[in-house]
Amino acid sequence: MTIWKDYQLAYSLVEAVEAYDQAEKPVCFVSGGTDLLLEIQQGSHPAMKTLIDLNHINEMRELKVMGEQIFIGAAVPVSQITNSALIKEHAMAVAEATGLIGGPQVRNSATLGGNVAHALPAADGMISLVAMDAIAITYSHSGYSKKKILDLFKGPGVSALGNDEILVGFEFQIKKPGEGSAFDRVMRPQGVALPILNHAVWLRKKDDVVEDVRISFGPSGPVPTRALLVEEVFRGNKLSDETISRAKATILKTVKFRTSKMRATSEYRYHLAQALLEKVVKIAWNRAGETE
Amino acid sequence: MKEMNIKITVNEKEYLLPIIEGEMLSDLLRERLRLTGTKIGCNESECGACTVVIDGEPVLSCSYPAVKAHDKKVTTIEGLAKNVGENGNSYTVLHPLQDAFIEYGAVQCGFCIPGQIMTSYALLEKTPNPEVKDIKYALKDTLCRCAGYPSIIGAIQAASASIESGKPVISPVIQTSSVGKRMVGQVSRRPDAIAKVTGKAIYSDDIQFEGMLHARVKRAMISAGILTELDVSEALALPGVQAVLTAKDVPNAKTHGLFIKDWPVLVGIGDPIRYVGDALAIVAADTREIASEAMELIKFKYEPLTVVSSAVQAHLPETRKIHESGNLLKHIKVQKGTVSEGFDDADVILEHTYHTNPNDHAFIEPECSIARLTDEGKLEIYVGSQIPYSDREQVAAVLGLPENQVRIIGQLIGGGFGGKEDIAGQIHAAILTMKTKKPVKLLFDRQESLIVHPKRHATQINIKVGAKNDGQLVAVQTELHGDTGAYASLGEKVMTRATTHSSGPYEVPNVNIDCYAMYTNNPPAGAFRGFGVMQSAFAVESMMDTLAEALQLDPIELRRKNALRVGSMTNTGQLLRDSVGLLECIEKVENALHEKAGPNPFVPVQDPDDPTIVRAWGFAVAYKNTGLGGGAPDKAGAEIELLPDGRFEVRSASAELGQGLPTVLQLIASEELGQGTEQVQVLLSDTDLTPDGGPTTASRQTYVTGNAVKYASKAMRDLLTSELTERYDVSPEKIEFKEGLAQIDRQEVQLSSISENLRKDGIIPKVSYTYWAPETKPLGQGGDMHVAFSFAAQAALVEVNTITGEVKVPEVIVANDVGFAINPLGLKGQVEGGIIMGIGHALVEDFILEEGRVITDRLAKYRVPSIYYTPEITSFIVEHPTADGPYGAKGIGEICLIPTIPAITNAIYNAIGVRVDKLPVDQEKLVTEIQNQKQ
Numbered sequence A: 001m002t003i004w005k006d007y008q009l010a011y012s013l014v015e016a017v018e019a020y021d022q023a024e025k026p027v028c029f030v031s032g033g034t035d036l037l038l039e040i041q042q043g044s045h046p047a048m049k050t051l052i053d054l055n056h057i058n059e060m061r062e063l064k065v066m067g068e069q070i071f072i073g074a075a076v077p078v079s080q081i082t083n084s085a086l087i088k089e090h091a092m093a094v095a096e097a098t099g100l101i102g103g104p105q106v107r108n109s110a111t112l113g114g115n116v117a118h119a120l121p122a123a124d125g126m127i128s129l130v131a132m133d134a135i136a137i138t139y140s141h142s143g144y145s146k147k148k149i150l151d152l153f154k155g156p157g158v159s160a161l162g163n164d165e166i167l168v169g170f171e172f173q174i175k176k177p178g179e180g181s182a183f184d185r186v187m188r189p190q191g192v193a194l195p196i197l198n199h200a201v202w203l204r205k206k207d208d209v210v211e212d213v214r215i216s217f218g219p220s221g222p223v224p225t226r227a228l229l230v231e232e233v234f235r236g237n238k239l240s241d242e243t244i245s246r247a248k249a250t251i252l253k254t255v256k257f258r259t260s261k262m263r264a265t266s267e268y269r270y271h272l273a274q275a276l277l278e279k280v281v282k283i284a285w286n287r288a289g290e291t292e
Numbered sequence B: 001m002k003e004m005n006i007k008i009t010v011n012e013k014e015y016l017l018p019i020i021e022g023e024m025l026s027d028l029l030r031e032r033l034r035l036t037g038t039k040i041g042c043n044e045s046e047c048g049a050c051t052v053v054i055d056g057e058p059v060l061s062c063s064y065p066a067v068k069a070h071d072k073k074v075t076t077i078e079g080l081a082k083n084v085g086e087n088g089n090s091y092t093v094l095h096p097l098q099d100a101f102i103e104y105g106a107v108q109c110g111f112c113i114p115g116q117i118m119t120s121y122a123l124l125e126k127t128p129n130p131e132v133k134d135i136k137y138a139l140k141d142t143l144c145r146c147a148g149y150p151s152i153i154g155a156i157q158a159a160s161a162s163i164e165s166g167k168p169v170i171s172p173v174i175q176t177s178s179v180g181k182r183m184v185g186q187v188s189r190r191p192d193a194i195a196k197v198t199g200k201a202i203y204s205d206d207i208q209f210e211g212m213l214h215a216r217v218k219r220a221m222i223s224a225g226i227l228t229e230l231d232v233s234e235a236l237a238l239p240g241v242q243a244v245l246t247a248k249d250v251p252n253a254k255t256h257g258l259f260i261k262d263w264p265v266l267v268g269i270g271d272p273i274r275y276v277g278d279a280l281a282i283v284a285a286d287t288r289e290i291a292s293e294a295m296e297l298i299k300f301k302y303e304p305l306t307v308v309s310s311a312v313q314a315h316l317p318e319t320r321k322i323h324e325s326g327n328l329l330k331h332i333k334v335q336k337g338t339v340s341e342g343f344d345d346a347d348v349i350l351e352h353t354y355h356t357n358p359n360d361h362a363f364i365e366p367e368c369s370i371a372r373l374t375d376e377g378k379l380e381i382y383v384g385s386q387i388p389y390s391d392r393e394q395v396a397a398v399l400g401l402p403e404n405q406v407r408i409i410g411q412l413i414g415g416g417f418g419g420k421e422d423i424a425g426q427i428h429a430a431i432l433t434m435k436t437k438k439p440v441k442l443l444f445d446r447q448e449s450l451i452v453h454p455k456r457h458a459t460q461i462n463i464k465v466g467a468k469n470d471g472q473l474v475a476v477q478t479e480l481h482g483d484t485g486a487y488a489s490l491g492e493k494v495m496t497r498a499t500t501h502s503s504g505p506y507e508v509p510n511v512n513i514d515c516y517a518m519y520t521n522n523p524p525a526g527a528f529r530g531f532g533v534m535q536s537a538f539a540v541e542s543m544m545d546t547l548a549e550a551l552q553l554d555p556i557e558l559r560r561k562n563a564l565r566v567g568s569m570t571n572t573g574q575l576l577r578d579s580v581g582l583l584e585c586i587e588k589v590e591n592a593l594h595e596k597a598g599p600n601p602f603v604p605v606q607d608p609d610d611p612t613i614v615r616a617w618g619f620a621v622a623y624k625n626t627g628l629g630g631g632a633p634d635k636a637g638a639e640i641e642l643l644p645d646g647r648f649e650v651r652s653a654s655a656e657l658g659q660g661l662p663t664v665l666q667l668i669a670s671e672e673l674g675q676g677t678e679q680v681q682v683l684l685s686d687t688d689l690t691p692d693g694g695p696t697t698a699s700r701q702t703y704v705t706g707n708a709v710k711y712a713s714k715a716m717r718d719l720l721t722s723e724l725t726e727r728y729d730v731s732p733e734k735i736e737f738k739e740g741l742a743q744i745d746r747q748e749v750q751l752s753s754i755s756e757n758l759r760k761d762g763i764i765p766k767v768s769y770t771y772w773a774p775e776t777k778p779l780g781q782g783g784d785m786h787v788a789f790s791f792a793a794q795a796a797l798v799e800v801n802t803i804t805g806e807v808k809v810p811e812v813i814v815a816n817d818v819g820f821a822i823n824p825l826g827l828k829g830q831v832e833g834g835i836i837m838g839i840g841h842a843l844v845e846d847f848i849l850e851e852g853r854v855i856t857d858r859l860a861k862y863r864v865p866s867i868y869y870t871p872e873i874t875s876f877i878v879e880h881p882t883a884d885g886p887y888g889a890k891g892i893g894e895i896c897l898i899p900t901i902p903a904i905t906n907a908i909y910n911a912i913g914v915r916v917d918k919l920p921v922d923q924e925k926l927v928t929e930i931q932n933q934k935q
């Protein structure tokens, strides 16, 4: 069994979709291959006849400001994202999350597109994009379309992308005065390499009040979600001890964490979620304060 | 666009190569360009050994499709050193990183080194002056199991300074022996270092032969059952398959094993499957892909049997018997005095049960064997093996060949730690070669390595101690259960060591120990650095801290009071006559500890900036035997020849796993023969060319083979002296040996001409010597069970995050009594590596089994410490010479790991009041306990 028979480098979206149509099946897209190739090699993903490599498509390799939006190409290696001054300025959560994916060598291949398309409920880059309320730009034989990040997922490991639909990139709002974001996670040194819990926060502060906030936790449920009721606790309120403890109580009531064998019990996850929330919200708040 | 060819620039040379389906860049480099410096440690993006630099960025070539490198520039380890000068007069100039890695002793087994250097190279290109944190960030996923991380960090910084200044790399200050001689006890570069930093070093998988076939093994992957049907027909029919063999094809002996031969070469129909790694069939095919495909096509049926999954379960009378002989491999007993009387006498009695988990050696180089027949019909096996002569014996027995028809040609070993003592693929490759008459390579992938080879014994250790109010130990009673898995391997020996060391390095008048080494349906357990002593030290040293607390004594004081010293009697009845440096180790660490941490290092301190972080120190001591002991004849042979070019060659079949044996032997021979190290070369591990050095285990090689070389050197001197005395008619006192020559009276004669003259007269200037270590007594007979013991004390600082339970070890202080530090650079590597492996065992490594199935079957799941875990290390060398050791030296390879684990768990207790009694530390459990305390 070879992992692929034909590995094609696509140089444009049109070419990629065309190649997809004409390819000997089964076929799929590949970016960094850090997930896909390993899964095929280890037998958890069927072998492919054709792989279409998206790394050479220029518009997917861009990282730029477009008016009020930041655009991150889906095929930009995450090492570039984490080191990008632009991303550090506008979306620290994304810079922090991408900086934690794998090790330095993996980050030179891994992409945000692959991280999101893989649709794992605790993918670090993806969780940070949820807090940034990112919009995904996709391309398929029917052309470009835009989707909310949370609409991209169907279940664990199953994305809502069409077969020949390519994630081109992600957009989110540039950072305005008073806004800030942060990401953190807790790992377990042994056993299984996945994080026990990761967490991203974006917020806008106005004087001493949290005017708006977006919060995500992973893994929580089969598809990524926002902790909407926890957000509600903060919205319009001061970031006081009292607010934080109400937010923590709301995590216990409204966010779902389950026990994963050999990794973490749900109790531990609830415990960590509360601690992480307090830590990460405060970091985001302080960052927001720097530009208020 | 569909590319027709790959255009690729490798090390500034352009290639145009046809595309191969499914080819990764590492395959292209290794197989097609024969650039084998790029190593494959895991093939799953975890280890970094395969790192190459593509357009300035470090990338994992094992999972980088070769086609993707089209139009790109690749730099591999082979591209770093530059050739300068004219043809014929050209020489190689190493890159400063390569120089620095050698100078700092960062090169041990060397397997990870190309990846380390390439990752560092990419770092320095971007960040010419990296701080330690930058280095840790950049090298986070480039694993070194020899764990020379402190040396790697030092080397990168030195290389950076050298590049900036344009001057050569500045050598580090290495602590040397306090009683060093001209050669021994001095810093010396490894003889194989240059090959290892340039990618030229050849490990088994780097070897190719014309027409070589590739083998795969069909493993049971179930932990217990009776094999009822086996169908290999589809596999046989697959084009490209050359042979599929099953149990009935095993020519002679059906089982193998190091002492107890209970491990089936292949499981036959009607025979029991005892663990997931049991081999059912072996395939040889034209390519590895075909062999793998054929392996998948082999079908079998079995009747399931209940799985015996722990030693304690195996010991219950109602449990199913795994072997005909029963589940008890060995009941091991130690008795001294009368424990009941001791306990009657005690003011305080404490008892607790501890558990240790299995561990995998996780050497970065997976097992690889290549078998082939020479034109004369002799069977050769190329393998990185810890015991070449034992491989030969076992291969010959299975094939029914006389031993002299089998030659084991030992290759460089990319880490062993005890995990390359048992047979892995040697026999299977050999059988396939005998059948096909072709060379056969059998390379384990990482998953196979994790599933198949013997692990560290999981143990349950119940320990009861009795002491007087002043801390004097009066009785220790221990019961151990060791899980030796499906086959014996070295289980009996390992658990014997666990048993005899389970009352600690203390003089205790009354000791009673019972140990049960049990068969289970888990992967076999065998040798692993620390050899059982790691497990019992965890129990004893945890108990000592508990005792200190109960008696309100200082834990260091308690240990000092009971410590073994010269004149002590061990629990097996051995009178220690010399070389017991434990008290000095304790004192050294204690002083340094108080200097760093003030008078109360064991009291928790909250971080002033972050109250969730609490720090405290912990302390532990250990001892570990050197040599086989227990009555086993412990001998090693060595041979020395004065070559025609005037250099000496030292030969021994002992194995180099990265620990630095060639340097040790080179230093000893140079010392004795009046030479510099350039005048002495070392040849290891070839059963046709080198005399049996015995197993490389039990921290014995420096002692046993070191002595053999020392005495062989003396014999060589005597031989040359007597020849010269006659030839030049001078008295022996007038003959002296110096660098490359002999001084005879006032005349200087080149060693090369002496060698030639002797050869002309039909005399080969060659001597051999077999060194027998002093006789030891079997357990139970009293007297000297071991020739020597090494001792150590350690203090570890931990930092516990009381919210998440995460634990860090930022600092370690250590003192090791090694007798005499023959090879200080190698010693440094062993100490660093031991401590970091200890941190790994305490915090990171957990080999998880479920009903005998291996859950942690990938490096992504069986984690080993990365450079992030590197603590600041303060190391003291203590040298209490042992009478019969070479220059007083004794073992170091294992002792350095043992106290780290309890020092860490004791520190955790001191920090947060939670006693870890099960390894590894579980951060979630710490949090739960902290919360329980609050309630």
Ligand SMILES: Cc1cc2nc3c(=O)[nH]c(=O)nc-3n(C[C@H](O)[C@H](O)[C@H](O)COP(=O)(O)OP(=O)(O)OC[C@H]3O[C@@H](n4cnc5c(N)ncnc54)[C@H](O)[C@@H]3O)c2cc1C
Residues within 6 Å of the ligand: A028, A029, A030, A031, A032, A033, A034, A035, A036, A037, A038, A054, A074, A075, A078, A100, A101, A102, A103, A106, A109, A110, A111, A112, A113, A114, A115, A116, A117, A118, A122, A123, A124, A125, A161, A165, A166, A167, A168, B044, B045, B046
């Ligand atoms: C050692 C190691 C450590 C890791 N650690 C982490 C970690 O800490 N955190 C974490 O979140 N992840 C981690 N990962 C997972 C992985 O590296 C990331 O998820 C990575 O971002 C995937 O990107 P990729 O480009 O390599 O995806 P690929 O493997 O190329 O693709 C993954 C999937 O997405 C599809 N796909 C890829 N790109 C597109 C696209 N543009 N449009 C549509 N479909 C696409 C592919 O068809 C495939 O199904 C780790 C992986 C490894 C090997």
Ligand code: FES
Residues within 6 Å of the ligand: B039, B040, B041, B042, B043, B044, B045, B046, B047, B048, B049, B050, B051, B060, B061, B062, B063
């Ligand atoms: S071999 Fe490529 S990362 Fe281990």
Ligand code: FES
Residues within 6 Å of the ligand: B106, B107, B108, B109, B110, B111, B112, B113, B143, B144, B145, B146, B147, B148, B364, B414, B415, B658
């Ligand atoms: S030298 Fe790094 S693994 Fe051995």
